[in-house]
Amino acid sequence: MGARRTRQRLDILQHLSAAPDFISAQGLHARLAQTGTLVGLSTVYRALRDLERAEQVDVIRSEASGERLYRRRSTSEHQHYVICRRCGRSEAVDTDIVERWAAHLDQLTGFSNVTHTLELSGECMDCHL
Template sequence: MPRARLGDQRNTVQKEAITAALAQSPGFVSAQDLHQRLNDDGNPVGLATVYRRLNALVDAGEADTIPVPGGQLFRACRPGGHHHHLVCEDCGNAVEIDPPSEDWLQDAAQRNGYTITRHLLEAFGRCADCTAA
């Protein structure tokens, strides 16, 4: 039994390290980049553990994820409210935005016989710093 406890403690330490590293990221980050950063900082953790923790944070509403060519990116977010992002394609920096109105989506769904269960709206471009570089 003590081994299981020790394993659980290590798991908790790893989970906390992953959560903290994600919170410190200024924008969206890949699981691979986060994994590399953790290991470079002396926090050895497996890539599978990073993926599991990031997806658990998404499921709990504590992180956002967006699909990109070649995988997905993650970002810590404030729990609760539904929100959208402007995402820099170069550096991954993101800002939360509110669309002018989501009534158009509900109207389009109703006209076509759909019931909206969820939606994603992310706008991609280049931030001012990357555009200037």
């Protein structure tokens, strides 16, 4: 998980893994507090930053609030999600064509170390009704 594997960081990782969907740093901090785990909010932010750098989480930006939301990555590859604008439900989507295109951008443009962000949103079937 990055720098140090403290008890607090292990608790953060456990609670993040148990979250049913994407969660904000503040939401994760609140869940930790509800279970009696005393972790500072700055520690939560640092741990999430370290997890992101270690490619152990997927990160999206909330369309409503603009804040970053985190989810424990279930595979070794990053995934893209379509997010419901109303309830926040997420669904992983197959974006192989985007990944192949992004992998060749360095050859097409001359840029190196190209990274990308893809944000997809809509309304899930439950909210659309």
